[in-house]
Amino acid sequence: MTSVTAADYGWIRSSSSFFDFALQNGYTMTLVRGVTPAELFTVAEAEPRGTCAGLTELIERHKESLSDWDDWPESFLAGAFTVPGAGGDWTLALDLGGDLGTRPSIMEALSAGTRAVSHSSNGGKPMHFFHWYEDGELRTTFESPAHRTGSTPDALNAVMRELGLNPSGDEDADVDTKAAVLALTERLTGVRVTEELLAGAEYRTGEVPEEPAEEWKGVVIDITDAHGGRTSVEVRRDQL
Template identity: 80%
Template structure:
């Protein structure tokens, strides 16, 4: 297990790419042992072109949005393989999408393995963390002290170590978003850096919006 803390992710506040994600809304998802092509198949995503770097992925994302006159009916997700704890992981980045927050999809993606995601919805200060294990949502929270899931307290020791307070007020000296990235690394063994995101070769898929039940 790595010993990452919020201090290891201070770079997110000086990264133009991460700033775009915070402004537009993003989801970053990590799934162990499931290659990008298989992950997209489970998500029902239509394969699209490969993007060389995060800048090209953002451009391709904008192209998808520009293809709709009104509300978009799909979003672009980019994925690549990265080594981590227990083997290879697929890291998925999306802007304005919700692949990493759909319960039924995350349950399917984490069947027999582990999946972790964290999000920001852009303009509103809403950020969520999700940890799934063997198809089960173990811990999820927006605020560290307000957790749900089947085992909501299982990450409390790790949360304290990365700088999150699972039982009370947040420390104003700790960057909560950076701490969530550190918590994600503790669970996956994957160190996410600006260089990693900027230089990765992204296999992309166009994910349809989830139908509205009525």
């Protein structure tokens, strides 16, 4: 692992940086070892949309894609490029307002026989997630460092502490948690993400469809009376 710290990612708080836009509008950044951008988009069932010369163009294309929808978007634009890291080449995929790196079906497939790491924000709300997959398995994920799940939720505790992410209690007010998560991602991938890297990359783009909503089969009505007694009734869809 590299010796990167949260201080190395202080640039994300600059008002002129990409992350100023990303944190306001939502983003997901996904890194996968040994998988090409084309292979990543195949797994995500994305429709190819050509290339973008740099981050500014990707953001403009993202804004244009949103204007194509009258209501809720049925897809989102993602950009990906190859970058060197630990153990070989990695694909860095970036989407703005999407959820590519948070979908279990995609991440399990991408990480089969390799490693995939993602971090994200839903934009404007205090929900920021981290996911580490290894060999198709979700190893560690968290929104708050103190509330981790996955098959090995404590495997990163030592390095998290080094970065100021407290896995057992309150967070240090002097630590930029988002910067620390980017540093944690670099510890796992060997990929140093800089503003210059994101700004100058040539992005292969794809339009990723929204996940189809699961068809609901019924509802459960749970009622608690004044004495604390509870009654639950399940109503099937065909009964409504």
